[in-house]
Amino acid sequence: MTEGLADTLRWQCLEKMLLIRRFEETVVKLAGDGHFRGHYHLYIGQEGTGVPAITALAAKDHLATTHRNHGHILARGADPGAGLAEILGRATGLNGGRGGTIHLCEPTLGFLSTSGVVGGCISLAVGGGYACAQRRDGSVTMALFGDGALEEGVSFEALNIASLWHLPVIFLCENNSAGAMGMAKGGYPTLVHASTDLLLIPKSLGISSVRVDGVDVAAVHAAATQAIARCRSGQGPVFIEAMTPRWAGSNPLWPELATGITDLRMATGESGTDGPHKQWYENFDPVLRLARELAKGGAESVRRISALDEAARKRIADAADFALASPLPAPETALNHVFAQETPA
Amino acid sequence: MTEGLADTLRWQCLEKMLLIRRFEETVVKLAGDGHFRGHYHLYIGQEGTGVPAITALAAKDHLATTHRNHGHILARGADPGAGLAEILGRATGLNGGRGGTIHLCEPTLGFLSTSGVVGGCISLAVGGGYACAQRRDGSVTMALFGDGALEEGVSFEALNIASLWHLPVIFLCENNSAGAMGMAKGGYPTLVHASTDLLLIPKSLGISSVRVDGVDVAAVHAAATQAIARCRSGQGPVFIEAMTPRWAGSNPLWPELATGITDLRMATGESGTDGPHKQWYENFDPVLRLARELAKGGAESVRRISALDEAARKRIADAADFALASPLPAPETALNHVFAQETPA
Amino acid sequence: MSETRQSYAAALVDALHDGLRTDPRVSIIGGYVLGLGPQRTLTDRLKQDFPDRVFDPPTSEAGNAAVGVGAAMAGMRPFVDLGTGSFSYLAWSQITNEAAVAHYMTNGRLSAPVTFHLLHGVRGGGAAQHSQSPHAMLWNAPGLEIAAPSTAADVYGLIRTALASPNPTLVVSHAKLLGIETAVPERKSPIPFGRADIKRRGRDATVVATSLMVHYCLAAAEALSKEGIEVEVVDPRTLVPLDEKTILDSVSRTGRLVVVDECPLRGGIASEIAATVAERGFRYLKAPIVRVTRPDVPVPYSLPLENFITPDPEKIAAAVRCVLTAT
Amino acid sequence: MSETRQSYAAALVDALHDGLRTDPRVSIIGGYVLGLGPQRTLTDRLKQDFPDRVFDPPTSEAGNAAVGVGAAMAGMRPFVDLGTGSFSYLAWSQITNEAAVAHYMTNGRLSAPVTFHLLHGVRGGGAAQHSQSPHAMLWNAPGLEIAAPSTAADVYGLIRTALASPNPTLVVSHAKLLGIETAVPERKSPIPFGRADIKRRGRDATVVATSLMVHYCLAAAEALSKEGIEVEVVDPRTLVPLDEKTILDSVSRTGRLVVVDECPLRGGIASEIAATVAERGFRYLKAPIVRVTRPDVPVPYSLPLENFITPDPEKIAAAVRCVLTAT
Ligand SMILES: Cc1ncc(C[n+]2csc(CCOP(=O)(O)OP(=O)(O)O)c2C)c(N)n1
């Protein structure tokens, strides 16, 4: 894992991954305390994919995400306070309280509208790629979506269009079905696909396709960087399937902190990993995995890890304070923003 | 070609193919004479696929077809008089004048409603297969659709479902794009697909898939027979891509008899095949090809071919007379049949 | 006679169970008919008792709907659950342009007796994409029967009728209805389509509503009653067929009409009922018809915003007071 | 001043050409904007002059629409042609649940200025699946602007405005309008949304219609004029936004309203306009509102059946006579 990814980048990734992890843990707490309604989806366990992939993008690029968007939004640099405020339906939220957890969006960072309709993200992203291609400015669009999106026909249509028109789109499929209970077993719906190798689908459409270990930050970064370069040079779309084993907490229906509040001492060797989630702590938790590797740098690295974590915790605690202190939107503003009012350019 | 297909079957196929050919030629004439409105699609050039495939089915089986349905309906045994009457919008038509050319349907022969929506046929057919599977009577459903259907996402979804649930569906794709002008060149819309091998699509979903020469009656019959047997035994769906070179008359917008009224003497050697359509007459016209082969049987066979053709012409002439003499539906009956009135069983 | 009460969700599952039990042609395509909420385990006994006839399909609404439609054409009676209401948009062609037209297009020679079901409405935090009510739109698709039950007895009876109907049928359940308990008869039974139910009698004004809005109207009526205003609450129960007669009869007695619906205003259910009465009951009207609906805005996530745009008993009561003073 | 006349189809192409010429963000996704009829070659000059900005997409309506919506979110102004009206059903989620809600759902921070276009209506032999008018349904999807032009000048002006609008917009063209020639000004220009056009002045009754039906209403008005009946024909031109004021003003003068539309009755355009007037113009009404629409049946193929169910000048004239005698 070490090879390939520059040290600064690895530390940068860890910082973002920790921020996401603490954010998500806080979301569970806020939900438990009854601060918001509606179901929600967490990015815990997939930080190792979204963070390096998004880090590989440039400022001019576009992105599209799904119901499982928190990690993507934060990885791109959105304000966690505005993120939590949105989840709590506050006026200061990213969407002014109109979107909620499923639709967090930060247009100024290049995000297209965040669709909670499965298949929405991937097909809108092809539109993003179309815009990039029309502008001829070397920009690209990255779609970050789940494996379930490939059950929707529109995803297939969108892949076909992207391939036909050589659009600069990186299709990043986060396959988190391994370990998921699935509908049939009473869990959350997950992959119901006859395909035993999802890459055969983009391949059938002539799309360059690759599979990576989604817990391996360096591997994801390398794959994303290569895909982005390919897209920028006009060679058409790339499909990446990142395997991200399902976090135990995302089952059953409502997320729960099945693996506890992440304890970074498990990465530095200061704490044990025994218990029912040993496998998770040792192999699949991408935050622990990256931290463990960086910790190999010695005491200074271990200190740096805790410092990063402390900073992340602090930032998220402040974010939560901000969100909780923020006002709810004024009821009558519900009528605003149905239509944009700008005079046409 | 001779091998594999019993003699009686080949004669039976020729008889149906001739009936279809004479039917379609008559449709062009009726359109030219202003007897009906709206655009229409002919089966000329694809008789070598639909006839043997449908002949391989049993009475209990279901079928679904598309805008290009005339040949399928006739191959299954629908009354050509009621077929032409429908195209002319007459009360005696297969659909009582409510459907027209794009929706010819004969439910008593096992057809599901004929959808003119691209992708409609293939997905409804999976429902047919679902019904067959639920009934556990060994019946199967055959979908006959164009290559363009694979541009629609619902087709992909339907293939996935059929594969997941091992449904007894034969997906018979009639790929007539070879030789078609295509939208880009101002012709009728045709395949706009990034895939250079359409079979990769069903294969990506684990569906057993095979390509056949759609002009080769024996090859199609063999593939269909094998697929049907596989379906009946519960092994799940089969996808067959039949390559049927596009008939010149189906371009441009409205069909025209570009290759003339089919002259069977071209098959028996009594007439030459020179001119701009030589290739067509000698290699791609499935009716001429089968007739030519059967004609090898000698003078008796040649006589039998002309007799069959005379019978087909007579049947179609009678059918046209019937259709033209049939009344238009009474205007106020337009309000009938919005809802079925039967008491629930 | 001791009154039994049952939740909407439990009655819905009873209807499916009885449907599966009494008709071998019935099957269910859809793994979460009751959504992901607390009632969802109620459907477990369907899978247990009919393991070969209850299917968890992929997230392929168009494909799933098409399978239901095609199976219905081939003689089956599938119940296709489309999930959250707006997911039906992905199956729009299958519902409106395949199922609804097949019988007509074949001159009555073939039918497509599929039942579609979905969870509609402003559910609380569902935001724009998960709070929709597609049945107003579908009322403009001839050939489809549409039921919008409001109580346990009604959802049981209307689903049984839907499963037995020779036509394609849509049954919509408001997400907020699932947990609501109402009285049910000892033996629940099918309810014929096209028969409105007067959920409350009153002389002063007619209020027409379906689905969850019936409950809000009854609450408003209760409050108004304390002011001496007696409202008649008419629940058409099915939009297709529509029991125009019961609505017009009521308006002929009260002379005033409020129509309540959670769909957006333009092209909504309230508009259709208002137009029907403006055309066929004009002479009965003593005041303008008033529509109480969601304004034409997408549904926002945050509670105060959501509440602001959603019809509720207060807004309904205010509208009734308004039609009583206006002339 | 010499009057110029132009076909609807030619004016539509002019609007696209001018849109492409004046705004580099505009592009066209759709190979047969004018269908397959005789006018289709008029679009050739779009491809010739803007070869990199006119795309023949696959038969993937949902995908094509999504590409337009996504591109619009990323700053472009795509014009997505969906073909025959009912094919929009395959893109329903993209139109109603992506494009229409994006601006609202992002608190106004993002917009999706895509223009959708389709050919709607009873076209002559199109049968059930190729004769639909989806815009009545789409009127129930807040966030979408909807234009239904009736003349060459209007389609030019409204398409220019649609392309320049910061919002997602649907422009519907009736298949039978394409060849109809009407007067156009020497310099055609954008027409603001939300301004109805009184296509004929009259004192006796108001007739409201859009798209092809405007021409039928004008023909009916011509015939009625010979009987001494003067009908006012109001063409709202856009449903969203709707110019309620012009409609209500007209009804305030005439006291009688006929609403004409080719969509099926229930949940149709005529119903919405009737309901609006029943609510906001009740005091002006001297007679019941009458709706002239397609009855709630799928469209049949055969000409006498098709004619029977389609509004035409005779049916419109009869409805006007009816509102003039009724009280
Ligand atoms: C069109 C549509 N159908 C169904 C749903 C309900 N739904 C929400 S999340 C989800 C599972 C999606 O799986 P996947 O895309 O793999 O994402 P994951 O949650 O596993 O990250 C489903 C079916 C939806 N949101 N949209």
Ligand SMILES: Cc1ncc(C[n+]2csc(CCOP(=O)(O)OP(=O)(O)O)c2C)c(N)n1
């Ligand atoms: C959903 C939909 N989109 C577009 C059309 C218009 N259309 C009619 S036939 C056709 C081409 C279909 O090609 P294919 O399926 O290969 O059939 P073929 O005509 O070649 O036999 C198209 C695009 C349609 N009928 N339905």
Ligand SMILES: [Mg+2]
């Ligand atoms: Mg997943």
Ligand SMILES: [Mg+2]
């Ligand atoms: Mg084809």
